[in-house]
Amino acid sequence: MQRGALDLWVGVFVMAGLGALVILALKVGNMGSFTAPESYTVYAEFENIGGLKPRAPVKSAGVVVGRVTGIEFDTQVYKARVRLDLDKRYPFSKDTSASVLTSGLLGEQYVGLETGADSVMLKDQDKITLTQSAVVLEKLIGQFLYGKAAEGGGTTEAPAK
Amino acid sequence: MMFGRNPLSVRGIGANTIDAIWRLGFAARFFGLTVTHSGTSLRRPRLVIREVYYTGVLSLIIIIVSGLFVGMVLGFQGYQTLNTYGSESALGVLVALSLVRELGPVVSALLFASRAGSAITAEVGLMKATEQLAAMEMMAVDPIARVMAPRFWAGVISMPLLAAMFSAMGVFGGYLVGVVLIGVDEGTFWSQMQAAVDVREDIMNGVIKSIVFGITISWIAVFEGYDAPPTAEGVSGATTRTVVTSSLAVLALDFVMTAFMFRGM
Numbered sequence A: 001m002q003r004g005a006l007d008l009w010v011g012v013f014v015m016a017g018l019g020a021l022v023i024l025a026l027k028v029g030n031m032g033s034f035t036a037p038e039s040y041t042v043y044a045e046f047e048n049i050g051g052l053k054p055r056a057p058v059k060s061a062g063v064v065v066g067r068v069t070g071i072e073f074d075t076q077v078y079k080a081r082v083r084l085d086l087d088k089r090y091p092f093s094k095d096t097s098a099s100v101l102t103s104g105l106l107g108e109q110y111v112g113l114e115t116g117a118d119s120v121m122l123k124d125q126d127k128i129t130l131t132q133s134a135v136v137l138e139k140l141i142g143q144f145l146y147g148k149a150a151e152g153g154g155t156t157e158a159p160a161k
Numbered sequence B: 001m002m003f004g005r006n007p008l009s010v011r012g013i014g015a016n017t018i019d020a021i022w023r024l025g026f027a028a029r030f031f032g033l034t035v036t037h038s039g040t041s042l043r044r045p046r047l048v049i050r051e052v053y054y055t056g057v058l059s060l061i062i063i064i065v066s067g068l069f070v071g072m073v074l075g076f077q078g079y080q081t082l083n084t085y086g087s088e089s090a091l092g093v094l095v096a097l098s099l100v101r102e103l104g105p106v107v108s109a110l111l112f113a114s115r116a117g118s119a120i121t122a123e124v125g126l127m128k129a130t131e132q133l134a135a136m137e138m139m140a141v142d143p144i145a146r147v148m149a150p151r152f153w154a155g156v157i158s159m160p161l162l163a164a165m166f167s168a169m170g171v172f173g174g175y176l177v178g179v180v181l182i183g184v185d186e187g188t189f190w191s192q193m194q195a196a197v198d199v200r201e202d203i204m205n206g207v208i209k210s211i212v213f214g215i216t217i218s219w220i221a222v223f224e225g226y227d228a229p230p231t232a233e234g235v236s237g238a239t240t241r242t243v244v245t246s247s248l249a250v251l252a253l254d255f256v257m258t259a260f261m262f263r264g265m
Helices: A002-028 A137-160 B010-036 B039-043 B045-055 B057-084 B088-129 B132-138 B143-182 B186-196 B199-227 B232-261
Strands: A039-046 A057-060 A063-074 A079-087 A097-102 A109-114 A126-128 A130-132
Touching: A002 B045, A002 B057, A002 B088, A002 B143, A002 B186, A002 B199, A039 A063, A039 A097, A039 A130, B010 B143, B010 B199, B039 B045, B039 B143, B045 B057, B045 B088, B045 B143, B057 B088, B057 B143, B088 B132, B088 B143, B088 B186, B088 B199, B088 B232, B132 B143, B143 B186, B143 B199, B199 B232
Parallel strands: A039 A126, A057 A109, A097 A130
Antiparallel strands: A039 A079, A057 A063, A063 A079, A097 A109
């Protein structure tokens, strides 16, 4: 009798523990959403990737179509070589362009893909040639300030003449 | 150990150091003995099930209540800070990542050490003090196989399950405060969380951490009980040492494992 009650409680305990793990995997983790068991790998070379990190999403038209699975620096061309694992369900044309974008003003960075018009599709281990680098905020502000200074210089000089 | 000798004298320091190394070696040998004498636990799972009841099931209440409250506090504090930057939609990410990666395994391990580890040490120590272990040996029953190994394995089994329940309750607590009480949007709370928490990188690493903590705490608890001087004073000292040593070991191991697992890509 005592043993039976004890076994029951231990059973409930183990079930609850495993249940908590399943809840964590499905509800908290991304097990339910993007897993991509079937994927193909393409590479893209960027002049500057900004703050892009491995595991960042690859999106096309806002839909997650893959993940960044590796970033390395290629000393042959002095560019960043980004490895993208894309879902097999989504083929992209050979002249697809890739750009490093930011979600929101200061949000996480992701790779955006825009498909081209070519009828030949990207294959496994292919390289995306059309790339656009990340927007670096400091450069942008620098350009803005230079532009303002040039403008301002023009207006302050005008009355002096 | 040596009374009447100044612990700060050269002889005292030397004696204490040798004593500590001797104990460490004995503990390592004891760990090996426990693992090699685990056959009985496999053949008679009833022994382990009984100990899972005492270490795991009876720790449920404290783990669930603490998890819930830690999650609710995280909800409040996280909202305060995130709201300053207008990014309260990341509340779910903050609550889930801090629980799954760190707080779940570590806090439940600290609770487990004080709730179950101390009980194991006191029980084994009293069995030794009342010569029950010696009596078993007289009857040709191996006390390590019959008493130590089931308690050790029960701790190893219970710890990850308790940590998972702590994290799940914590996320629920964060949801209660963030979504129900404060009114963060429910959709962004869950979807941002699911986008940021990775099953292998975050959840599995948390489970690995809690398994390591389970091994450490059970080992220390069983060893301290086995090594306790057979007096009332000795058992009380061993119980205290179990809680202190295993808490420090958990924190130190957590630092090492965190440095390996999340070295900040």
